Amino acid sequence: MLKRAILGNERLYGLAERPLLLTLMASLHAWRGGALPEKREELYADTVDLLLDWWESPKDVLDARGGVTVRQPSLAEWLAVDRQRVRALLNELAYKAHAAQPDLKGTADIAEADLVAGLMRLSQNPDVRLARLVEYLSTRAGLLLPRGVGVYTFPHRTFQEYLAACHLTDHDYPELVAELACNDLNRWREVTLLAGAKAGRGSAALVWTLADALCYQDQSKAEMAGDVSTAAWQGALLAGQALAENIDPSAVTPRNRPKLERVQGWLVQVMRRSPLPAVERSDAGDALADLGDPRFDPARHYLPGEPLLGFVHIPAGAFIMGSDKKIDKQANDAEQPQDEVNLPDYYLARYPVTNAQFAGFVRLGGYAEGRYWPEAKAAKVWKGGAVYDRLKGPPRHAPIDFGRPFNLPNHPVVGVTWYEALAYGRWLGEALAAIAAQRSTEAGLSSQELAFWQGLAQGTLVAGLPSEAEWEKGARGLLPSPYQGEGSGVRVFPWGDGFDPDKANTAETGLGATSAVGCFPAGASPYGLLDLSGNVWEWTRSLWGEYPYPAGLEERLKREDLAADGPRVLRGGSFLFDDRDARCAYRIRLDPDDGDRDFGFRVGAFPLTLGSGRSGTLGL
Numbered sequence: 149m150l151k152r153a154i155l156g157n158e159r160l161y162g163l164a165e166r167p168l169l170l171t172l173m174a175s176l177h178a179w180r181g182g183a184l185p186e187k188r189e190e191l192y193a194d195t196v197d198l199l200l201d202w203w204e205s206p207k208d209v210l211d212a213r214g215g216v217t218v219r220q221p222s223l224a225e226w227l228a229v230d231r232q233r234v235r236a237l238l239n240e241l242a243y244k245a246h247a248a249q250p251d252l253k254g255t256a257d258i259a260e261a262d263l264v265a266g267l268m269r270l271s272q273n274p275d276v277r278l279a280r281l282v283e284y285l286s287t288r289a290g291l292l293l294p295r296g297v298g299v300y301t302f303p304h305r306t307f308q309e310y311l312a313a314c315h316l317t318d319h320d321y322p323e324l325v326a327e328l329a330c331n332d333l334n335r336w337r338e339v340t341l342l343a344g345a346k347a348g349r350g351s352a353a354l355v356w357t358l359a360d361a362l363c364y365q366d367q368s369k370a371e372m373a374g375d376v377s378t379a380a381w382q383g384a385l386l387a388g389q390a391l392a393e394n395i396d397p398s399a400v401t402p403r404n405r406p407k408l409e410r411v412q413g414w415l416v417q418v419m420r421r422s423p424l425p426a427v428e429r430s431d432a433g434d435a436l437a438d439l440g441d442p443r444f445d446p447a448r449h450y451l452p453g454e455p456l457l458g459f460v461h462i463p464a465g466a467f468i469m470g471s472d473k474k475i476d477k478q479a480n481d482a483e484q485p486q487d488e489v490n491l492p493d494y495y496l497a498r499y500p501v502t503n504a505q506f507a508g509f510v511r512l513g514g515y516a517e518g519r520y521w522p523e524a525k526a527a528k529v530w531k532g533g534a535v536y537d538r539l540k541g542p543p544r545h546a547p548i549d550f551g552r553p554f555n556l557p558n559h560p561v562v563g564v565t566w567y568e569a570l571a572y573g574r575w576l577g578e579a580l581a582a583i584a585a586q587r588s589t590e591a592g593l594s595s596q597e598l599a600f601w602q603g604l605a606q607g608t609l610v611a612g613l614p615s616e617a618e619w620e621k622g623a624r625g626l627l628p629s630p631y632q633g634e635g636s637g638v639r640v641f642p643w644g645d646g647f648d649p650d651k652a653n654t655a656e657t658g659l660g661a662t663s664a665v666g667c668f669p670a671g672a673s674p675y676g677l678l679d680l681s682g683n684v685w686e687w688t689r690s691l692w693g694e695y696p697y698p699a700g701l702e703e704r705l706k707r708e709d710l711a712a713d714g715p716r717v718l719r720g721g722s723f724l725f726d727d728r729d730a731r732c733a734y735r736i737r738l739d740p741d742d743g744d745r746d747f748g749f750r751v752g753a754f755p756l757t758l759g760s761g762r763s764g765t766l767g768l
Contacts, residue, residue, distance in 0.1 A: 187393075189345030192310040199291040199307065200235060229270045237266045238291065239318070242302065242311030252334055255305050260298040306338075313342035321347060322354070326361035329386050330379040333428075337386065344390040355394045356404055359411060363387035367414045381422040384414035388435035397439050412442050419667050426650050426657050426668065433664025437556035443666070444504045444558060456600050457580075459495040459753055460675050462618070466490045466627040468638045469620055470695050471733040476640050483733040486638075487696035488627060489617050495600065495753040496614060496622045499665035500679055500686060501572065504557035506547065506564075509575050515545045520574045523710055524567035529741050537565050537743045550745040558664040560684045560748040566716045566740035569613055569687045569749040576751060577611035580604050600753070609753045613689040615708055616717045616735060617697050618752065623681075623720075623732040625674030640731050642673035642680045647727040652682035655726045662723060662746070681730035684748035685718040692717055692737035715739055722746035 241263065245256035295301040302308040316325040316339065329340040340358075347354035362383040367376075388411050400408050418424060418432035433441075470486035471479030514520060516533035524530035534543030541548070548563025549555055564572075581604055588601035603609030614622070623642045641647060649656040651671035653663045666678050673680055680686075691707055692715045698704045706712070715737035721730035724746050728734065738747075 187345065189310075189342055189349065192306060192342065193346070196291065196307055196310060199303070200231075200238075233270050234267070236315075236318075237270060239311045239315035241266065242308050243315040246308055246312040246335070246339065247328075249335075253305070255301045255303075255308050257295065258292070258300045260300060263292070263300055309338045310342050313339045313346055316343045317347050322358040322361040326358065326383065330362065330383040333382040333386070340386050341390055341393060345394055348394040352395065355390060356407060359387040359391050359407060362390070363411050363414055366410065367417055376422075378423060381414075381418055381424050382428075384411065385418055385424065385428055385432050385435070387411050388415045388418075388432060388439060392435040392438035408439065409442075412436060412439055415439070416441075416443060419664065420669050426653070426663075427659065429667045430653075430659055430663040433558060433667050434553055434556060437553075437558045437664060441504070441558040441664070444502060456495065456597060458498050459600065460498050460622075460677055461596055461600070462491075462494050462496055462622055462675055463626065464491065464493045467621040467624055468627055469617060469697050469733070471731070472638075475638070476731065476733070478728045478731060479733065482735060483695065485696055489621070489697050489699075491617060491621055492755050493599075494614075494618055494755060495609070496618070496675070496677055497750050497752060498677055500560035500684055500748045500750045501569075502558055502665055503547075503555055503561045506561040506572060507557070509572050510546045512575075514571060514575045517575070520571035521567065523570060523740075526711065527567070527713075527741065529565070529567060535565065535568060536741070538739060538741045539743065548743055548745075553661050553663075554745055556664065559662045560665055560679070562662060562684055562745050562748050563743050564687075564747060564749065565743040566687045566738075568743070570689070570710065572749075573612035573751050580611055580753075581607070603755075604753065608756055610756050611751055611753050613687060613749060614752045614754070616688040616690040616719060618754065619680075619686065619688050619719045619750070620732055622675060622677050623673050639674075640733075641671075641727075642677070642732060643671050647730070649727075652721075652727075652730050653679075653723045654682040654721060654730050655724060657682070657723070659723055662748075680720055680732075680750075682721050683723060684720070684746050685722050685736070686720045687747065687749040688717045688719060690717045691715070718747070 241258050245258050249256035291302065291307065292300045293303055302311075313325075316328075321343065325336070325340050325343050329336040340362075344355050344358045347358065363380075365380060367384075391408065391411060395408075397408065415432045415436040419429050419436075422429065422432075424432075466488050468486060469489045471483040472486045473479045473484070509515075515535065518525065518530075521530040521535075524535060529536045531543075534545055536543055537548070539548070547561055547568065550563060553559060554562055584601045584604035588598065588605045590601075593601070600609070604611075624639050639645065641651070643651050647656075648670070649658075651668050653659055653668060662683055665683070668678065668682070671681055672678050689708055689710060691709065691712055693707050698707055716739075718736050718738060719734070721727075721734065729736075
């Protein structure tokens with residue numbers, strides 16, 4: 149049970165690497181009747197108490213034969229001081245050491261002189277001698293450990309941060325902790341979150357006061373006034389994380405609802421336009437997932453607040469498909485020859501499909517509706533409302549769940565096969581068609597909105613997966629005019645020719661998992677599409693085939709035949725792969741029943757080409 153508890157908790161696993169702390173966790177596990185606290189602040193509170201007890205409690209001094217020669221009293225008894233005063237001194241020492249520590253990794257040094265002087269100052273026992281106190285402290289293991297001559301430290305940075313947080317909750321909370329955190333995020337992040345959790349255990353209102361102190365400005369007014377400092381962005385991020393860890397968004401009172409909405413609005417802008425690095429924008433997205441992401445309505449399949457429900461118009465015209473090795477040194481044979489491809493108007497979603505969006509398909513019985521799964525039925529990977537995949541797991545009625553953060557609502561859905569992506573597209577098409585007739589008659593529509601809704605209402609636009617040509621044009625943009633030869637003005641990445649790990653969630657970025665969609669605004673394509681590079685591989689409807697991409701209709705029909713057997717093309721790279729795979733032209737092929745933690749998809753709305761001897765073909 150202890151092993152399972154440790155392996156299932158990333159923070160516990162990090163602590164368990166040290167023998168002393170592993171012993172501590174075993175003792176704590178036994179003391180709590182075979183369990184460990186779920187919340188990290190409670191875990192740290194309990195472990196600090198146990199470590200303090202080890203360090204401070206009576207101790208038997210043994211002779212060479214193992215006999216007891218003397219029994220030392222507890223530190224509090226010996227000093228004739230209340231144990232809580234000893235704890236308060238340790239809190240203060242941890243705070244000061246943390247503030248002064250040059251390196252932001254590992255534990256800080258605490259000078260023996262400061263520790264001893266503090267304890268002597270507390271002592272009410274006139275018989276305590278300095279030399280005896282030093283000897284007493286140096287022979288004990290627990291909350292403080294000797295580190296060289298005249299220096300002590302904590303057994304792990306976690307406890308240093310927690311004790312510093314305890315000090316701050318007792319001194320000018322929340323103003324001082326907010327000031328420290330906003331001006332030195334990396335040093336005070338964990339301390340701030342632990343302080344909020346500790347204060348919140350006493351009263352949930354104290355978490356809200358911390359969030360207010362960290363994020364007190366109205367975001368839109370602050371931006372209009374040009375008054376958004378790095379400290380303000382950092383404060384908003386920490387406010388979101390503190391609330392995400394400690395409140396239930398479904399139980400927020402009317403008094404606190406405006407505070408929550410203010411923080412949510414800031415978190416959206418942290419992702420969209422803040423100068424914070426990628427890791428912190430990703431953290432903002434995760435906090436927003438826990439608090440509720442206003443960009444998405446989990447009960448619907450689309451983005452409220454965008455005129456085309458999150459779809460972006462891609463104008464008709466030619467673009468350059470594939471790579472030229474003279475321009476792109478990472479180009480490979482599967483991307484060549486480079487060629488000009490002409491496509492009609494169509495629409496692509498701004499983001500990959502999220503878990504929140506896909507959940508609507510699951511909740512409304514999409515896996516059980518056979519009309520969404522003709523290709524899967526033919527391939528014998530769908531039966532009785534369940535899908536089977538290459539991972540050989542049990543039949544599924546939902547995507548593979550890889551746990552947090554992969555399953556957060558605003559992250560791209562993963563663990564889906566090509567067949568699941570197709571089925572979702574058909575379901576989405578029905579849902580859009582059901583509202584299109586009404587939407588197309590609304591007053592005040594722009595010409596683009598009118599064309600979109602009329603196309604869906606009349607069936608000349610059909611929702612589904614893009615072809616790889618449609619995907620690549622969405623990433624690269626139209627053919628430059630005037631065009632000056634192969635490779636001229638053709639983007640290697642959606643944002644340009646040079647790779648930047650701050651513009652895409654790839655292996656170089658270092659997140660090691662999916663991120664909330666929209667965390668990389670500088671990585672937008674010419675059309676404003678996001679997450680085309682990195683985050684997740686995106687299924688297309690195209691069969692794998694050699695280049696150039698077919699120019700004639702009949703050949704294109706064969707390349708895009710949904711009923712044909714063979715591997716399908718994925719695009720865009722993922723968080724697991726490097727910059728080479730995140731290029732606009734890079735392509736891989738996989739069997740359509742594959743599904744993994746970095747496989748997702750993006751949908752679009754495409755013109756329906758008729759008169760080809762088939763019932764209809766998308767986007768040709």
